[in-house]
Amino acid sequence: MPKILIIEDDTAFCQMLQKFLAKNGFDVSTSYSIKEAEDLISSSTFDIILSDVRLPKGNGVTLLPQVKRDSPRTQVILMTGYAEVKTAVNAIKKGAFDYISKPFTPEAILAVIKEALNTDVIEAKIDDKTPKKAPIAERKPVGFLKGQGEKSKKLQQYIELVAPTNMSVLLTGESGTGKEVTANSIHRASNRSDKPFIAVDCGAIPKEIATSEFFGHVKGSFTGAIDDKKGHFEAANGGTLFLDEVGNLSYEHQVQLLRAIQERKIKRVGSTQEILVDIRIIAATNENLLEAVEEGDFREDLYHRLNEFSIEVPSLRDRKEDILLFADYFLARSNSELNKNVLYFSEETKRILMDYDWPGNLREMKNVIKRAVLFSNTETMLPTALADEVVDGASNHKELVFSKGDFEKERILDALKQTNFNKSKAAKLLQITRKTLYNKINQYQLDV
Numbered sequence: 316m317p318k319i320l321i322i323e324d325d326t327a328f329c330q331m332l333q334k335f336l337a338k339n340g341f342d343v344s345t346s347y348s349i350k351e352a353e354d355l356i357s358s359s360t361f362d363i364i365l366s367d368v369r370l371p372k373g374n375g376v377t378l379l380p381q382v383k384r385d386s387p388r389t390q391v392i393l394m395t396g397y398a399e400v401k402t403a404v405n406a407i408k409k410g411a412f413d414y415i416s417k418p419f420t421p422e423a424i425l426a427v428i429k430e431a432l433n434t435d436v437i438e439a440k441i442d443d444k445t446p447k448k449a450p451i452a453e454r455k456p457v458g459f460l461k462g463q464g465e466k467s468k469k470l471q472q473y474i475e476l477v478a479p480t481n482m483s484v485l486l487t488g489e490s491g492t493g494k495e496v497t498a499n500s501i502h503r504a505s506n507r508s509d510k511p512f513i514a515v516d517c518g519a520i521p522k523e524i525a526t527s528e529f530f531g532h533v534k535g536s537f538t539g540a541i542d543d544k545k546g547h548f549e550a551a552n553g554g555t556l557f558l559d560e561v562g563n564l565s566y567e568h569q570v571q572l573l574r575a576i577q578e579r580k581i582k583r584v585g586s587t588q589e590i591l592v593d594i595r596i597i598a599a600t601n602e603n604l605l606e607a608v609e610e611g612d613f614r615e616d617l618y619h620r621l622n623e624f625s626i627e628v629p630s631l632r633d634r635k636e637d638i639l640l641f642a643d644y645f646l647a648r649s650n651s652e653l654n655k656n657v658l659y660f661s662e663e664t665k666r667i668l669m670d671y672d673w674p675g676n677l678r679e680m681k682n683v684i685k686r687a688v689l690f691s692n693t694e695t696m697l698p699t700a701l702a703d704e705v706v707d708g709a710s711n712h713k714e715l716v717f718s719k720g721d722f723e724k725e726r727i728l729d730a731l732k733q734t735n736f737n738k739s740k741a742a743k744l745l746q747i748t749r750k751t752l753y754n755k756i757n758q759y760q761l762d763v
């Protein structure tokens with residue numbers, strides 16, 4: 316039975332959580348203060364520590380070094396208020412597994428705990444050198460940062476609203492915005508969270524084998540069917556089937572899919588036996604599906620069946636307030652994946668991250684930051700570590716917005732500091748003339 320320690324000074328909430336987790340099969344200890352927790356941690360080993368961030372005499376994050384030193388396999392999950400997300404992201408840098416924002420649903424906390432326990436199992440399997448082949452479509456749950464800006468809050472509200480229902484959800488949004496992780500987040504917050512989440516990229520399945528991929532086949536039903544095989548519908552039974560790039564399905568497969576969803580039963584290729592399936596469908600597209608319907612490329616009845624509730628996942632440039640929060644998050648993840656210790660972004664780097672347009676959205680940011688972490692040899696990430704297209708893209712954008720006065724004063728000071736107060740070099744860096752720089756220095760009465 317996995318052991319959990321809850322550290323929470325709100326006694327009523329702590330006891331409620333204890334009862335709930337005990338009911339769900341965990342061996343739960345509680346402590347109401349850091350001191351009490353330290354004693355428990357030194358005398359016992361826990362699989363999970365679930366700690367409030369703000370505690371009477373300190374902060375849940377201060378426990379991390381002790382836990383990581385004495386019991387490296389223990390996973391720490393922090394419970395935060397909205398305002399403490401930044402602290403929690405910093406805690407991930409120091410080795411915390413994840414954080415969960417209060418208030419949270421029972422399903423949500425169970426999902427994070429399970430994910431933390433799974434990580435351990437995966438590591439153990441690697442240690443064993445007996446990796447099991449996972450079904451192609453079964454993907455490990457991914458980290459999900461909620462964000463704090465208006466668009467992010469709205470996205471989160473929609474996720475929480477629709478998650479407990481059985482409604483089909485259609486996720487729209489540009490490539491890389493996080494549609495798959497949003498789908499996963501809906502699944503984790505639903506009452507199907509202990510059942511599979513199967514993600515299928517409809518654009519990547521060859522047309523000839525799509526039926527068998529979705530519904531399975533029996534041995535000998537076609538050349539190459541050397542064994543009985545379960546399809547994605549059966550694999551997702553009881554859980555959620557995520558259909559990515561659903562607009563890429565052929566007409567024939569749209570018909571098959573609609574029938575299976577409506578009738579809630581399928582037949583494996585080559586079999587006459589009907590199999591009942593209970594699945595929730597979440598579909599995603601980055602094209603305009605309604606246009607595809609109008610042009611006759613996508614069946615209207617299937618469109619309405621998938622679109623019982625639609626959520627638009629915003630682009631990263633529409634989540635400006637969250638850009639640095641996401642950047643911090645990817646910095647922490649990259650450090651732990653690459654075993655590096657890049658802790659900060661320089662002011663200029665932050666500005667570039669803010670100014671850049673991020674056409675590839677969060678996927679692009681994740682890759683850009685990982686690469687930059689690899690290239691950084693200091694605790695502070697400098698712009699030189701960023702890919703050229705990001706720096707160039709941001710400076711084109713910066714030229715456009717420079718005159719608006721946004722952060723102008725700060726930018727000028729930063730450029731001056733970076734160039735050791737050499738005004739010609741600073742002007743060059745800012746991509747303005749020396750004369751403009753002098754005018755700005757006067758305008759802002761900078762003492763340089």
Ligand SMILES: Nc1ncnc2c1ncn2[C@@H]1O[C@H](COP(=O)(O)OP(=O)(O)OP(=O)(O)O)[C@@H](O)[C@H]1O
Pocket residue numbers: 457458459460461488489490491492493494495496497559599601677678681
């Ligand atoms: N809210 C988030 N928190 C943390 N990471 C995120 C978040 N959203 C997206 N990501 C990361 O960004 C990357 C892209 O996300 P995802 O694959 O879900 O995007 P997508 O919209 O489904 O992309 P595509 O349209 O190309 O299928 C992933 O690596 C994912 O982990």
